[in-house]
Amino acid sequence: MELTNILQKVELFNGLSEDELGDVASICTEKQLHRGEIITSQGAHGDELYIVTEGFVEIILDDSRKEPHKVVVNLGEGQLIGEMSLIDQGPRSATVRAALEPTIVQVIRRDHFEELCDHNNRIGYIVMRNLASDLSFKLRHRNLSEGSR
Amino acid sequence: MPVYKVSYVVTGSEHPGAIVNRDHAPVVGEQITLGDYTFEVIEVLDLMPPRGEFYYIHATIRLLRAEQEK
Numbered sequence: 001m002e003l004t005n006i007l008q009k010v011e012l013f014n015g016l017s018e019d020e021l022g023d024v025a026s027i028c029t030e031k032q033l034h035r036g037e038i039i040t041s042q043g044a045h046g047d048e049l050y051i052v053t054e055g056f057v058e059i060i061l062d063d064s065r066k067e068p069h070k071v072v073v074n075l076g077e078g079q080l081i082g083e084m085s086l087i088d089q090g091p092r093s094a095t096v097r098a099a100l101e102p103t104i105v106q107v108i109r110r111d112h113f114e115e116l117c118d119h120n121n122r123i124g125y126i127v128m129r130n131l132a133s134d135l136s137f138k139l140r141h142r143n144l145s146e147g148s149r
Numbered sequence: 150m151p152v153y154k155v156s157y158v159v160t161g162s163e164h165p166g167a168i169v170n171r172d173h174a175p176v177v178g179e180q181i182t183l184g185d186y187t188f189e190v191i192e193v194l195d196l197m198p199p200r201g202e203f204y205y206i207h208a209t210i211r212l213l214r215a216e217q218e219k
Contacts, residue, residue: 009150009152009170010170011152011154011170011203014200014201014202014203015201056167056183056184058165070165071165072165073165073166073167073168074165074166074167074168074183074184075167075168075169076167076168076169076170076183077169077170078152078154078169078170079168079169079170099184100184133197133200136197137154137156137168137196137197137205138168140156140196140197140207141156141158141166141168141196141207144156144158144207145158145165145166148158148159148160148209
């Protein structure tokens with residue numbers, strides 16, 4: 001399947017035209033991961049956004065005061081990893097590990113992403129709006145998940 | 150083509166649940182697979198209003214079985 005067709009099914013790019021999806025595709029790099037491979041580590045510096053296009057990843061929080069290495073959610077096709085570091089440039093908030101063989105992600109570097117948004121403000125506006133929606137969805141999921149415990 | 154972004158929350162198990170895009174909305178009674186685990190959907194709700202082709206769904210699921218590591 002063409003990368004633009006894959007990106008069309010990712011909420012982050014909801015509302016972009018075909019040409020704009022092509023611009024996004026031009027800054028993506030595909031990475032294939034083995035089961036158990038670490039993608040990002042909690043606390044590490046990060047300047048890349050990842051989009052899961054196949055497989056699953058585990059989001060792992062290490063709160064040594066409570067539960068070390070606790071898997072808090074699994075993310076599958078179409079989901080984002082590393083979006084918080086992309087926005088606030090802070091350290092990675094969680095460790096992310098590939099949970100299926102294979103797991104495939106598209107990688108977007110922050111500097112490439114910012115360059116694209118500077119060049120085309122419409123892309124920047126739409127992607128930032130969708131990023132906020134994604135964070136809202138994750139927060140709602142977390143609230144429901146904690147409420148069920 | 151619509152995309153269903155689904156928040157799966159697992160009840161009665163320590164499984165952390167998942168967020169996944171699907172090409173159809175979950176249905177109560179349906180069996181779904183998340184990685185090595187099979188679940189039954191027991192409740193479906195709209196989590197947020199739809200936007201464009203995207204629908205935001207919450208599904209409560211219960212664990213049926215865990216597969217051997219592949």
